[in-house]
Amino acid sequence: MTQEQQQEAILKAVGWEREGDIQVTPGITYPAFKLKGSDEEPRISLPNFINDLNAWHDAEQTMDPFIKLEYLKILSTLVHVQGAGNLAVGLASAEQKAEAYLKAQNIWSE
Numbered sequence: 001m002t003q004e005q006q007q008e009a010i011l012k013a014v015g016w017e018r019e020g021d022i023q024v025t026p027g028i029t030y031p032a033f034k035l036k037g038s039d040e041e042p043r044i045s046l047p048n049f050i051n052d053l054n055a056w057h058d059a060e061q062t063m064d065p066f067i068k069l070e071y072l073k074i075l076s077t078l079v080h081v082q083g084a085g086n087l088a089v090g091l092a093s094a095e096q097k098a099e100a101y102l103k104a105q106n107i108w109s110e
Contacts, residue, residue, distance in 0.1 A: 001109055003050045006098050009107050010049040014059055049098050056097045060089065070104040 001009070008018070011033055019042035021029040032042035047055035063071065076088040078096045092100070102108040 001102070003095075006102060007048070007050050009102055010059075010098060011046060013101070013105050013107065014047075014062075016046065049094065049101075051094050053094050053097075056094055059101070060097075067101075067104050071100050074103045075100040 008031070012018070015036050016033040017036050019032045019034050022032040022042065022044050023029045024044070030044040032044055033046055034040050034042045047058070049055050049059070060068070060071075072088060075092050075096065078100055079088045079091045081088045081091060089097075099108065
């Protein structure tokens with residue numbers, strides 16, 4: 001998966017919906033999203049799950065417990081720390097967290 005595909009898949013999995021595009025300057029548009037069920041206007045400024053560990057802090061706090069268990073197992077493998085899920089969370093990059101989350105959700109594709 002490209003980083004753009006990963007980002008969009010994670011946004012959808014954590015509750016963001018694609019709502020068309022927003023033109024920022026003539027000829028330049030970006031995908032717009034809003035939270036499901038929200039009355040907010042769609043926006044292009046979103047959590048950056050590929051590069052920002054702060055985005056993952058919030059996402060990890062609200063993960064479904066069963067998904068989180070699988071996420072921690074996969075993350076431990078990715079950072080080569082066996083049997084220590086919380087340590088893996090502290091050592092992992094945002095990109096590794098993205099891969100682990102997508103794999104835990106069975107969304108990842110090579």
